[in-house]
Amino acid sequence: MDDSPRQTVVAPDQHQATLAAIVRALMDELPWSKSRELIRSGRVKVGGELRFDPAERVAEGARVEVNPVARRRRAPTLARDRIVHVDRDLVVVVKPAGLLSVPYDDQDERDTLIERTRQALRELGPRDPASDKRDRLGVVQRLDKDTTGLLVFARTRAGRKGLEAQFRAHSVERRYVALVHGRAEAAVHESHLIADRGDGLRGSWRGKSPPKAARRAVTKVRIEQRLRGPGGELTLISCRLETGRQHQIRIHLAEAGNPLVGEQVYVRGHRRPPKKPAREGAGLASRPMLHAASLGFRHPVNDRPLRFEAPLPDDFRALLDSLR
Template sequence: MKQFEVIITKEQNRDRLDKILQTHDADWSRTQIQNLMKQEQILVNGEPVKSNYKATEGDVISVTIPSPEVYDIVSEDLNLNIVYEDADVAVVYKPKGMVVHPAPGHLSGTLVNGLMHQIKDLSGINGIMRPGIVHRIDKDTSGLLMVAKHDKAHQSLVDQLVAKTVTRKYTALVHGHIAHDKGTVDAPIGRDPKDRQSMNIVDKGKHAVTHFEVMERFGDYTLVECRLETGRTHQIRVHMKFIGHPLVGDPKYGPKRTLDIGGQALHAGVLGFIQPTTGEYLEFEVPLPDDFKQVLKDLKKD
């Protein structure tokens, strides 16, 4: 554990606290500072504050950096499909059934284990359990993920997500016949007060917007492309359920009578973002996995 204090000078008066601390240590990212604030490891005059706190001359900033938890996260040869890689970022395909990062009690077989084997350097902003991981998709969702190879690239990708400039398009098979060709779901998402393991539409939830467009109709089922404007936990699954068209195969948000395909029919097929160093827009696309294709073939036969 490391502890130190910073006393605010006249020149720093009214500056944001995260900006001041970044000046104190240039290697710190805003995300790292904000995480420490949430954990009340950064105090102003002995009291916790929000990340947008504006300092006053004479404030005493106390910073405690906890010792990192030690886990033996080992690299594993999982033969991941690295779709793209340069000095700053990589784009990797996560197959259905694979967890993105390790957690206590589940330390192997994850995307991170495979990344550690195939990519030499990974960003450390998200800690030892999630090196390189900028965003996630659910275990039973297949598709593309951005991976950061160092902290500056990581921060750039996070900033793009916050600015809503990252392209994220998903293919989803849902229950029911959607009559209109396109639409937008704008409804806040938060923890379900009746089931803390699930998300739901709640008044005090986080702003969430999903745009969708019908790709094909199969009687009682509809294939849609969903474009995320925000990226909340289980966003597409919750939003499609909210409008009466839950995902096929979804064990958490779908109906009891659904097609048994081993999880929700959801595929993150298109991913686009600005390369952090060159400023070039990069976009990647991967086809539907074979099991998803087979479901669509069977529906067409019927």
Template sequence: MADEDESEGMRIFMAAAEDAGERADRFLAARFDGTSRSRIKSLIEGGAVSVDGATLSDPAFRVKAGQTFAILVPEPVAAQPEAQDIALSVVYEDEEVIVVDKPAGMVVHPAPGNPDGTLVNALLAHCGPSLKGIGGERRPGIVHRIDKDTSGLLVAAKSEAALAGLQRQFADHSAARAYFAVVWGQPSPAADSIEGPIGRHPVDRQRMAIVQRGGRAALTRYRTIRRVGSRATLLECRLATGRTHQIRVHLSSRGHPLVGDQVYGRTRSGRQATNDRVAQAALDGFARQALHAALLGFSHPITGMWLEFESALPQDIGTLLARLELI
């Protein structure tokens, strides 16, 4: 058992007999809800943890029964990314999580080449003080990502406890995700599973591929929603895993790349489409892969209530489908 309370910003824990011999960072992480072991370790190394009144500096310190541990939790500091007032389509928000419908063209997280204008920048401005702090920073917790040129639903955490709960669901694949994908050709069978480990392409390191060695297991299930004209098909794809570019790589491996995919569209059907003036006319003004995160479901990381959200196809994919119907 562990006693906890005390003044604001301070947490007190008393070690019981069964805790004897446990590492201090492991002991404290197990009792300080919503705080990761790595965060506890950084607090210890930063001098924010004491044992029986003496500052603790070693995360591997072995706990003794009856010892009292105090953690002085610092106020979250401002995150490095700049908060930017960028319009967001918020589907759901409470004190712990926020679900947004990301537009195509928006990068999720700042990175070289995209230092700002990202979803994280927008969330920092939108959520403001409601962000409770993750890893000591007042920032949103990104649980999963979708490509810059993929539109649709994405959930972010506003607290460390929510982040941990959502990460568990994405890791054990209990979260539900479905995408609408427009592909060249007509997949056969009309519904199937595509399985193949995904890793870096052995030659082109900017791309992902199904690889023989070093890849991570990946499984995509698809079903045909309808044919689109004579050249394309609208699919629903459900992810059993969440690898980088998974849907794009798996469908391309079957010879049915996403319409508009400039990276994975080098299959026979993709080359035929790009060499066809009529097909190219249908793509006029459509400058991305035709992929939309249409459904997202998860158990609320704090209450346990199942939440599920849907997003209709955006206007640009709707226009694309109307044009493809004519060829």
């Protein structure tokens, strides 16, 4: 491989190709493994900024630079202020928007919250003989890529077992804050969710007897504030989950006629929001306005009650300020 720096501008026929594919083509069909390693080692920039995710999709016109001899850099780590609690058995973090909670499978090499959390834990301080095992982290819940807020990972087998039991028993307190279109009302939304409601999307079963694969889902909605946006009335709500199914809140709100502001998937009878928010707060959001604000449970090992709160992220708060 020629070690001289190279750069390219993403062509129209490369639009939305993965960064690994673009690097591979730029470097004379370098093997996939080496292309990914160049990215993960901090030797690739997009638009002048380092990128560490080989699976990132790159738009037409973006400038990609590769310097095989640049100083090696580590992948991003979770900011210290996003770790709100850590002990031997678990870690509670605040997830930013635009980041997957966990990989899709063992072959998924995208940047994820769980990997950033592992890296942050390694950097926290002195290690003990059991730390390598605890760095593996156990997954007991997930948040959607663009949802922000509180999430817990288990660090030990006992921690994972205890947390999973509480999630199964629906005893974990989970409160979300959401901004929705229209005049939402306080309600309890209960349905059985299925993988395909008939249009390729997840949704509620509408027949009399749900199939075995359907999963019961319960979302409790409370009204926090009524607001006015450029397209009409909006409602700030809070949601408490009795169950935690995939996309549960997004589906229930959309089916009630109040999709999330910024929703791009579960939109029924509403104009799709613009990709970028309008200036001076007069527009809609570029991501679903959904934030996991509260998380409460009993410690899985010592049974001590734990409860955490996370303030709204900057973009959510700025949008609310512009509407008030």
